[in-house]
Amino acid sequence: MANIIPLSDVDPALIEALLDRAFEPDRHKRTAYKVREGTQWLPGLSFAALDEDDMLVGTIQCWPVALTDANGRPHPMIMVGPVAVVPDEQGRGFGKALMVASLAALSPQAPLPQVMIGDPEYYGRFWGFSNAPTAGWTLPGPWEPRRLLVRCDNPDVLPRQGVLGPWRG
Numbered sequence: 001m002a003n004i005i006p007l008s009d010v011d012p013a014l015i016e017a018l019l020d021r022a023f024e025p026d027r028h029k030r031t032a033y034k035v036r037e038g039t040q041w042l043p044g045l046s047f048a049a050l051d052e053d054d055m056l057v058g059t060i061q062c063w064p065v066a067l068t069d070a071n072g073r074p075h076p077m078i079m080v081g082p083v084a085v086v087p088d089e090q091g092r093g094f095g096k097a098l099m100v101a102s103l104a105a106l107s108p109q110a111p112l113p114q115v116m117i118g119d120p121e122y123y124g125r126f127w128g129f130s131n132a133p134t135a136g137w138t139l140p141g142p143w144e145p146r147r148l149l150v151r152c153d154n155p156d157v158l159p160r161q162g163v164l165g166p167w168r169g
Contacts, residue, residue: 002097007046007059014056015048022058022084031141032117036063036079039166045078047101049085049094058085060098064167065115067137069159076167077150078106080116096126103127113152115164123149136161 007015019027027033041061049058060083066074080102085094103114116129123129129149137148140163152158 002058002094003050003054004047004097004101005050006043007041007048007061008043010048010056010059015059018056018059018086019082019084021086023082027082031139031143032079032081034140035065035164035166037166039063039065042078045102045105047098047105049098051089051094057089058083058094058098060084060095060102062102062114064169065164066167066169067115067159067162067164069162074167074169075113075159075162076169077113077115077164080114081118083118099127111153113150113158115148115150117143117147118149120146120149123151127151130155133158133160138163140165 041063045062047060048056051057061081063079064076065079066076068074083095083098106114114129116123118129120129120131129151131146131149133150133152133155134148135145139148150158
C-alpha cells in the first residue's frame with residue numbers, strides 16, 4: 001500500500017529523476033509546462049507516494065494557473081499534474097492514491113476549479129473531470145482538445161472562451 005507524504009519532504013533531485021523516468025527527459029517541451037511556466041507547485045496540494053520499502057514511486061504536483069477570458073480577466077484555477085508513477089510500479093494504485101490525496105487537500109470553503117491534461121475516460125470516471133466546458137479554451141502550445149479537462153462544482157461559472165496560462169496574481 002502507498003504511503004503518501006508531502007512532496008516538500010522529498011529531495012527535488014529525486015522528484016526530477018522520477019519525472020524523467022515516468023515521462024521523458026524532453027518533458028519540459030510539453031504544453032503543460034508552458035501553461036504553468038514561471039510558477040511554483042503548491043506544497044499543500046502536492047504529494048509523493050512511497051512503496052512498502054519507502055522508495056519514491058510517484059508524485060503529483062498542483063500549480064497556480066488562470067484562464068484569461070476575452071476581456072483580459074484572469075480566472076484562477078489549479079492545474080493538477082503531472083501525476084507521475086515510475087513505469088515498473090504503474091497499475092498498483094499509486095496514481096489513484098496521489099489523486100485522492102491531492103483533491104482531498106482542496107479547501108471546501110474556496111474550491112478553485114481544477115484543470116488538467118489527461119485521459120477524459122479515466123479522470124472523468126473517478127473524479128468528475130470533463131472536457132465539455134473547455135471546448136473554447138486555448139493553450140500556449142499544441143494539445144488534444146479532448147484531453148483538456150476541468151473539474152468544478154458549478155461549470156456554468158467558467159468562461160466559455162479563454163487562454164490557459166500561469167497565474168500572475
